[in-house]
Amino acid sequence: MHHAVWYKLCSQHTQNRSLTFLPWIEDDETAYSFCSTTHRLSGSANGETTSLNLFGIRSGAWRHAQPHSLPRLPLPETDTPEGAFRWAARHTVAGLYIPFMTPSARHVATAAWTAREPTRSLNYRMPGSFWPQHPLKWCPDCVSEDIARLGRPYWHVSHQLPTTWLCVQxxxxxxxxxxxxMRWLLPTDVLCRAKRRSLGDDCAQLGNLLASLGHVVLSSDGAAVDLSLAQSRAAERLLKLGVRCLSSVVRDASLDEWFRTTETSKFLNACPAWLSNLAQGTWISQCLDPSRKLHPVLFLVLWSSLQWRSSELACAALVDAAWGNRLASRAQTPAIHATTRSTRPLCTT
Ligand SMILES: [Zn+2]
Known part of the structure; x- marks a missing residue:
């Protein structure tokens, strides 16, 4: 969309609000980042005022993974189901979850995104006691480059995925x-060393693989995954690796045992508690059970453990398993949301 068209559309949304300036939103920028930048440009010291202008509620800042209401934001085309769906897929962590939603779950999610009233957070719960978390994450090098290029830093959607802990750029x-x-923050606000955490660069190989797989899912633009095909391809791969996989309906202890020997399990042990709980592999049988919901976090973690020779091969195989031939061409360019500035290859061995 041309910038002039963007500003004209945005201005139509701000006629009755006290928002003077609106930022352009980058391809890989979260809706929360747009709100934080709007707050900064408003010159207001009061985040509640910005929340009221954006959403009509005072506490709009606390939910950075999903905004309280997409149609209330001064963004074009968010007041139609198609537009709201597209914005959610491209500018929130929902881009990871949408492709794995069943048709009925998509219907519920789209209804929530098109509601003008502040909506409750969508439920991304995994089976068992695992809950994906979405802490604000950033890459210091991206912050420097964004400031040099745009004059401001922003939160990248691709960094916020629950399975992404490394910047592939x-x-x-x-x-x-x-x-x-509970505030409108930008990455430069939280660079304080005492508060920040990092897995460290020792986890680079698995971190790169998981981040690359996340890019592949984001790049699908919300296209529905063939859930049963994806599960059967994972089971086939396990068999090819010589891993005994007798039944997907009951828990198979040998699968747990095998998983604990993988690099993925070691990587998970270094992650925050909710992810390190997955290191024991007790969830794998559920993940392969066709009668159960296939959760994207569990599936990507399982996929990363299947001993691929390179990230490129893992990404191409994921496209084939999840979407068949429909998205095969995208296996070559999985980083369509990574940013328009990047010319570096996404996946490296
Ligand atoms: Zn970076």
Whole structure:
């Protein structure tokens, strides 16, 4: 969309609000980042005022993974189901979850995104006691480049995925803040060393693989995954690796045992508690059970453990398993959301 068209559309949304300036939103920028930048440009010291202008509620800042209401934001085309769906897929972590939603779950999610009233957070719960978390994450090198290029830093959607802990552009571990700050923050606000966390660069190989797989899912633009095909391809791969996989309906202890020997399990042990709980592999049988919901976090973690020779091969195989031939051409360019500035290859061995 041309910038002039963007500003004209945005201005139509701001006629009755006290928002003077609106930022352009980058391809890989979160809706929360757009709100934080709007707050900064407003010159207001009061985040509640910005929340009221954006959403009609005072506490709009606390939910950075999903905004309270997409149609209330001064963004074009968010007031139609198609537009709201597209914005959610491209500018929130929902881009990871949408492709794995069943048709009925998509219907519920789209209804929530098109509601003008502040909506409750969508439920991304995994089977069992695992809950994916979405702390604010950033890459210091991306922050420097964004400031040099745009004059401002922003939160990248691709960094916020629950399975992404490394920046594939710079091959360095992401920083994150473990708590919610209930404020409109930008990455430069949380660079404080005492508060930030990082897995360190020792986890680069698995971190790169998981981040690359996340890019592949984001790049699908919300296209529905063939869930049963994806599960059967994972089971086939396990058999090819010589891993006994007798039944997907009951828990198979040998699968757990095998998983604990993988690099993925070691990587998970270095992650925050909710992810390190997956290191024992007790969830794999459920993940392969066709009668159960296939969760994207579990599936990507399982896929990363299947002993691929390179990230490129893992990504191409994921496209084939999840979407068949429909998205095969995208296996070559999985980083369509990574940013328009990047010319570096996404996946490296
Ligand atoms: Zn980076």
């Amino acid at each position: 710079h091959r360095r571990a992401l920083f994150w803040v473990p708590t919610r700050y």
